[in-house]
Amino acid sequence: MSAYMSYSYAVTRADASLEESLSQMRGVAEGPVRLVRAQGLAVVVSPVPEEDFGETALKARLEDLDWLESVARAHHAVVEAVFARTAVLPLRLATLHLDDNRVRDMLDRRADEFAWLLDQLAGHVEWGVKVYALPPAPGSPEPAAVSAAADTSPGRDYLRSRQRQRRSGEDAWRAAHDAVLRIDAAARGLAVDRVQHRLQEGELATGPGYNVSNNAYLVPRERGEEFQSQLLGAAESLDGIRVDITGPWAPYSFTASDDTDDAQETHREGGAEAETTERKAGTQ
Structure with missing residues (x-):
């Protein structure tokens, strides 16, 4: 048995x-x-x-x-x-x-x-909020490099390309950081508590982009629609960012x-x- x-x-x-x-x-x-x-x-x-x-x-x-x-x-x-x-x-x-x-x-x-x-x-529910930094769309134009014809060479072109890529990556992460702060501020205006979870990578990540924030918020049940609306409004004008809102859940994180x-x-x-x-x- x-x-x-x-x-x-x-x-x-x-x-x-x-x-x-x-x-x-x-x-x-x-x-x-x-x-x-x-x-x-x-x-x-x-x-x-x-x-x-x-x-x-x-x-x-x-x-x-x-x-x-x-x-x-x-x-x-x-x-x-x-x-x-x-x-x-x-x-x-x-x-x-x-x-x-x-x-x-x-x-x-x-x-x-x-x-x-x-x-x-x-009387409270949990909402999950993940912020993703999106990679540049394929074929996106890069800033033109201004240089004299005499400075043009395969080696210099390669170095300039690497510099543009680095600056582009730094700009993307800076924008993502600012987006996280903005979205978190909107969420915490309605939530009574927050828990920060480990960022999702590999098979755990869903959809395009790199997960830069993975938070859970405890929100009064009756304010759920307002919570979603506030966060979507905060994210609406942010370029290169995807926000994934899930819920309402039982308060797993709290x-x-x-x-x-x-x-x-x-x-x-x-x-x-x-x-x-x-x-x-x-x-x-």
Whole structure:
């Protein structure tokens, strides 16, 4: 018989009606979703097979992006189902305990912290804002080099070309920096908190350009449309910049650090990739 672990999705307040609404839901690995209660709070959990989610197996699985995406989709679906009904503290992807008793112990230890966070986050949502510096369009004209005919030579032409490229790159990054400051100022005029995430590169980056800012903002739910409008307005006149706004999300970036008893949570080196995969799964 396979051994099972408790996969934890989120912390919320204990609620019989919530538990009933989740009773028909399936989570990661098709496990039935339920609540583990303590001190008026609850962790949303489901069972997962230890052979796939034990520490050694999990480290290997995190390298499989297809598997990781399927877990992220299921994780996100459960968190959003809870968030649609009440305040929630999403836990990190692949937060695991050996059993429900360990989950309950964690709730007992951190009940005051979780209750305070739930009060702070009630009525708020998370918006993601990424700023990208766009490369020059192919065939864009370069400033003409002014030089005497006597100064023209293949070597000098090459050096001038390199100087123009360097100046162009410096100008682009300076413009991107100014754009980030402008967009952040507009966002923070409405947000109550901000978290700066690691810049996205390689497969984690989406669309054209180089990611120069990757922030999450905590915004009152009723001001979401105003938030989008303000940021799009701030970005409208900025050349060479792309702004990607996603949300509203459950407040993934503003919850407490995860707590596991056996170092079973997503290892930190793969955490950013897992978090981004989770976010992508929710938007597709």
